[in-house]
Amino acid sequence: MSASILVVEDEEPIRMLLRYNLESEGHRVRETAQGEEVAFMVGEERPDLVILDWMLPGISGIEVCRSLRAKPESRDIPIIMLTARSEEAERVRGLATGADDYLVKPFSVPELLARIKTILRRVNPEAIADQLSAGDLMLDRRTLRVNRGVRELSLSPTEFRLLEQLMRNPGRVYTRTQLLDTVWGRDAYVDERTVDVHIGRLRKSLSRGKEPDPIRTVRATGYAFDERFGK
Numbered sequence: 001m002s003a004s005i006l007v008v009e010d011e012e013p014i015r016m017l018l019r020y021n022l023e024s025e026g027h028r029v030r031e032t033a034q035g036e037e038v039a040f041m042v043g044e045e046r047p048d049l050v051i052l053d054w055m056l057p058g059i060s061g062i063e064v065c066r067s068l069r070a071k072p073e074s075r076d077i078p079i080i081m082l083t084a085r086s087e088e089a090e091r092v093r094g095l096a097t098g099a100d101d102y103l104v105k106p107f108s109v110p111e112l113l114a115r116i117k118t119i120l121r122r123v124n125p126e127a128i129a130d131q132l133s134a135g136d137l138m139l140d141r142r143t144l145r146v147n148r149g150v151r152e153l154s155l156s157p158t159e160f161r162l163l164e165q166l167m168r169n170p171g172r173v174y175t176r177t178q179l180l181d182t183v184w185g186r187d188a189y190v191d192e193r194t195v196d197v198h199i200g201r202l203r204k205s206l207s208r209g210k211e212p213d214p215i216r217t218v219r220a221t222g223y224a225f226d227e228r229f230g231k
Contacts, residue, residue: 135230
């Protein structure tokens with residue numbers, strides 16, 4: 001199960017960097033460059049976590065953080081603050097305002113992802129579960145094993161990542177381009193036909209005989225893990 005993360009950052013390159021890496025981890029990302037839009041976006045869909053830049057045009061990140069903490073419906077949403085301010089007094093101020101964590105720019109993406117994982121494990125354990133399951137299908141991220149009932153499936157590393165990506169968001173339709181980006185990486189020199197080939201191989205491994213196929217093909221678009229599978 002993925003987490004819903006709201007990125008509030010006015011520097012476009014950083015927003016793009018965050019979106020790519022967060023989506024690669026299976027999270028759903030919404031973004032804005034304006035602090036004034038945060039209240040509306042939180043009301044529209046409550047995020048599991050907010051990544052908040054301190055220095056925003058108009059309403060500052062500190063003011064946004066204070067506003068979120070003042071409202072019952074948003075006071076417990078985890079907030080990680082990003083800032084160019086490295087002074088201890090400023091870090092203390094950010095944490096005192098209600099931020100759960102604090103990273104100084106330029107920050108390490110792996111470190112940010114690790115901190116996000118730690119916070120989500122504390123407040124929303126389901127978002128980073130080591131195991132994904134649906135019906136009789138079980139995927140274990142720790143052991144890199146997939147079982148269907150008592151049968152252990154033999155998947156290639158790419159097939160494993162492909163299944164993991166689909167199972168993280170049951171019902172979500174991924175285009176072939178999105179799957180190429182998240183499973184193979186944006187720097188991979190492969191075409192969209194590669195996705196179809198690997199989906200075909202994955203299906204053969206997943207389903208034998210009359211076993212239902214958990215992968216749904218969406219014509220002219222892409223693929224999804226069937227949210228009705230096993231129900």
